[in-house]
Amino acid sequence: MGAYLTVLYVLNFHFMYMTLYSAVFISISRTIMIYFPMRGNEMVKRLLPLFFFTIYILPILTTWFIYPAKCYMRTGSFPGFGASIDYVKVFPKWKNSGCLTIVASVCSSIFLLSSLSTLCRMRSIANSTGKRDDNIARAERSLTIMTFSIFVCIITLAATNVYFFYMSDVNLSLTLRPFQQDLLMFTPTWALFLTHPTTNTKAMFLPGNIHNNETIREMFHIVFTQYTYSFIVFTVYGIPTLLVLIRVVLTILNPVHKNYFKAPFFVLFTHDCLMNFVIFLYDYVVYRLPISGLISGWMTSLPMGPYLTVLYVLCYQFLYMTLYSSVFISISRTIVVYSPIRGNEVVKRLLPLFFLTIYFLPILTTWFLYPATCYMRIGSFPGFGASIDYVKVFPKWKNSGCLTVVASVCSIIFLLSSLATLCRMRSIANNSSTGKKNDNIAKAERSLTITTFSIFVCIITQAATNVYFLYVSDVNLSLTLRPFQQDLVMFTPIWVLFLTHPVFKRTPTLPASRSNTHQGILIVMSDNK
Numbered sequence: 001m002g003a004y005l006t007v008l009y010v011l012n013f014h015f016m017y018m019t020l021y022s023a024v025f026i027s028i029s030r031t032i033m034i035y036f037p038m039r040g041n042e043m044v045k046r047l048l049p050l051f052f053f054t055i056y057i058l059p060i061l062t063t064w065f066i067y068p069a070k071c072y073m074r075t076g077s078f079p080g081f082g083a084s085i086d087y088v089k090v091f092p093k094w095k096n097s098g099c100l101t102i103v104a105s106v107c108s109s110i111f112l113l114s115s116l117s118t119l120c121r122m123r124s125i126a127n128s129t130g131k132r133d134d135n136i137a138r139a140e141r142s143l144t145i146m147t148f149s150i151f152v153c154i155i156t157l158a159a160t161n162v163y164f165f166y167m168s169d170v171n172l173s174l175t176l177r178p179f180q181q182d183l184l185m186f187t188p189t190w191a192l193f194l195t196h197p198t199t200n201t202k203a204m205f206l207p208g209n210i211h212n213n214e215t216i217r218e219m220f221h222i223v224f225t226q227y228t229y230s231f232i233v234f235t236v237y238g239i240p241t242l243l244v245l246i247r248v249v250l251t252i253l254n255p256v257h258k259n260y261f262k263a264p265f266f267v268l269f270t271h272d273c274l275m276n277f278v279i280f281l282y283d284y285v286v287y288r289l290p291i292s293g294l295i296s297g298w299m300t301s302l303p304m305g306p307y308l309t310v311l312y313v314l315c316y317q318f319l320y321m322t323l324y325s326s327v328f329i330s331i332s333r334t335i336v337v338y339s340p341i342r343g344n345e346v347v348k349r350l351l352p353l354f355f356l357t358i359y360f361l362p363i364l365t366t367w368f369l370y371p372a373t374c375y376m377r378i379g380s381f382p383g384f385g386a387s388i389d390y391v392k393v394f395p396k397w398k399n400s401g402c403l404t405v406v407a408s409v410c411s412i413i414f415l416l417s418s419l420a421t422l423c424r425m426r427s428i429a430n431n432s433s434t435g436k437k438n439d440n441i442a443k444a445e446r447s448l449t450i451t452t453f454s455i456f457v458c459i460i461t462q463a464a465t466n467v468y469f470l471y472v473s474d475v476n477l478s479l480t481l482r483p484f485q486q487d488l489v490m491f492t493p494i495w496v497l498f499l500t501h502p503v504f505k506r507t508p509t510l511p512a513s514r515s516n517t518h519q520g521i522l523i524v525m526s527d528n529k
Contacts, residue, residue, distance in 0.1 A: 001417040005071035009085045012273050013096055017059035019184055020107045023050040026188065027114040030143075034121045044432035062103060065094035082176060097162075104158035108151055115147035142191045162210040182392050208377035209254040210386050211301050216378060219325035220297035223383035226480055231292035234483060238280060241491050244498050245315050251503060260503050264348040265332050269493075271355070272325045276490040279318040286311050286388075290376065290485055293385035299376055312388045315364050316399060318484075323410045329448055329493070330417040337424045365406060368397035387479065400466040400478075407463035411456055418452035435455055451496050 029047070033040035122143070157180045210216050222228075251259045252270050288293060325425040332350070337345035370389065377389035462485045469478040498504050 001072050005073070005085055006066065006069060006087070009069075009071045009087060011436075013063050013066070014059045014098070016100070016181060017103060018055050018060060020103060020154065021055045021058060023154070023184055023188070024107050024111050024114070025055065027111050027118070031114045034118050047192075047426060062099040065089075066096070066234065071431060073175060081509045085258070101158050101162050104154050108154035111154060112147070112151050115143065115151070117296065119368065125480045140297070146187055146191045150184055153180050153187075156180060157184075158272075164269050177359040193348060206375050206377070206391070208389070210376045210378050211295065211302060211304050213300050216384065217297055217300040220300075222386055223293055224385040225293060225385065227383065227385045228292045228294065230464070230480065231288050231294070234284060234288055234487075238302060238487075240286065240496070241487075242277060242280065243291045245273050245277055245494050248494055248498055248504075249277075257503055260501075261437040263336070263344050264351060265329075265336060265344070268325075268329055268332055268347070268354060269497075272329060275493060276494070279322060280487070282318065283295075283315065283483065283486065287315055291385040291387050291479060293383040296378065296384035296386050299386055302376065304373075304375050308376070308388055309369065309372060309390070312374045312390060313369045315388075316366050316369070316403075317362045319403070319486060320365060320406060321358050322486060323406060324358045324361060324458065326489055326493075327410050327413050327417070328358065330414050330421075333419045334421045334424075337421050365402040368392075368394040369399075385431075400469045404463050407459050407466065411459040411463060414459060415456050418456070422452070423450065445499070451493050455489055458485045458492075461485060 028042045029051075032043050032047075035045060066087060067088045071085050071087040073083045074086040075083050156176070160176050160180070251257055251269055252266055252273075290299060332347045332354075335346050335350075339346060371393045372390040374390040377385045378384065378386045420480050461481070465478055465481050465485070467476070
């Protein structure tokens with residue numbers, strides 16, 4: 001028991017009132033715009049602050065008596081062992097059912113009057129035009145469905161609470177209330193989705209659309225283009241790379257090699273390996289295989305649907321995740337080298353932040369794709385290769401622009417971090433008490449230089465490619481280079497680790513003692529990407 005139960009209980013009813021008020025204000029806004037087509041939008045815009053203020057603040061007037069109440073979980077009299085939150089009343093004369101009955105009754109009346117007046121106005125407009133317009137018919141149909149379902153929902157909510165108020169039949173109330181609330185919340189969304197032209201793909205012009213395209217299906221034959229040859233190259237280097245990746249991960253996770261890979265850095269590195277494994281297979285199937293032109297005949301039978309939007313968004317989500325992961329691995333390496341005593345502890349504390357950023361920051365640069373309508377497009381490139389394209393909902397937001405900014409920032413951070421690490425390693429080598437360059441230092445410098453050069457070139461060319469595409473719109477160049485750029489970012493560190501780390505050689509030469517601070521740095525560095 002505790003105050004948190006009171007907070008949860010209050011929020012439960014607060015959200016219910018917010019749902020009712022929001023439905024009413026949406027109906028009122030619709031009525032204003034249909035009766036005042038010239039000034040309606042301006043009037044609604046001015047009313048928005050009042051609407052939002054009412055939606056969030058007005059529920060306090062019908063929930064305040066619960067604030068000082070003591071809430072607890074109660075099994076009640078309903079069958080089974082289900083439990084719900086109940087409370088000890090501080091103000092016995094104030095009841096949730098009574099308040100909800102009044103609010104639901106008032107809201108249902110306002111909603112019904114507003115919706116009926118809107119329907120009458122739409123019918124009047126239709127009659128004045130002399131012929132039945134498809135858009136008006138569709139709007140009438142969706143509004144009628146919404147009006148009926150939401151009104152029935154609100155009025156039954158009021159009726160249920162009246163019944164509960166007098167009969168105290170908690171089972172009926174607890175059974176019906178979730179359905180009533182969901183009907184109230186989701187009906188407008190479904191009505192809009194099923195009737196609005198932007199979500200009605202049959203009403204859209206989709207250039208190059210291959211779905212149910214009989215012409216492409218009949219004419220299809222395999223044509224070898226640069227995309228087909230690139231797909232073969234992906235297969236040739238992808239299979240051995242994935243095998244090496246699996247071996248690297250299994251070696252890191254093997255308890256026998258715990259002394260080599262116990263640093264927190266390798267948690268991030270192992271995550272990067274597993275993530276790259278999934279991303280390569282995903283991109284191979286979703287992006288590279290369709291554009292190769294080998295399966296376009298089969299793809300014409302695929303239906304359009306939201307699944308294409310999910311696939312398209314994930315392509316860019318994974319691309320951003322790859323960039324952020326490379327940057328954080330570089331930063332972690334720098335921290336360990338500059339702070340050999342506390343570096344591992346610092347990296348360990350930063351890991352949650354790194355993972356949250358890797359998974360959630362891409363949302364800021366892909367959100368505009370979520371409402372888009374995606375489809376398979378054959379495009380203007382040679383052969384029968386197809387890729388996923390989308391109808392923009394936010395024309396000013398472009399993938400190429402976002403990717404240019406992110407790739408530029410990541411390349412700068414990665415380069416600065418890697419150069420700082422190389423400088424620190426050179427400083428350690430110069431200050432070595434032996435006076436000669438240690439093999440571990442030479443190996444670490446060499447592997448880090450290769451990694452830095454390859455990944456920096458990859459990220460900066462990715463930024464340059466997107467700048468070029470942003471202004472020239474040469475989709476062929478972008479589609480050809482992007483997979484190689486992404487693979488270079490993902491696989492270079494894995495191959496460098498595999499080819500340079502002693503544990504992957506037949507006779508490991510890694511020193512057993514780690515007492516010397518500089519030696520510890522070198523071990524971590526030779527272990528790192």
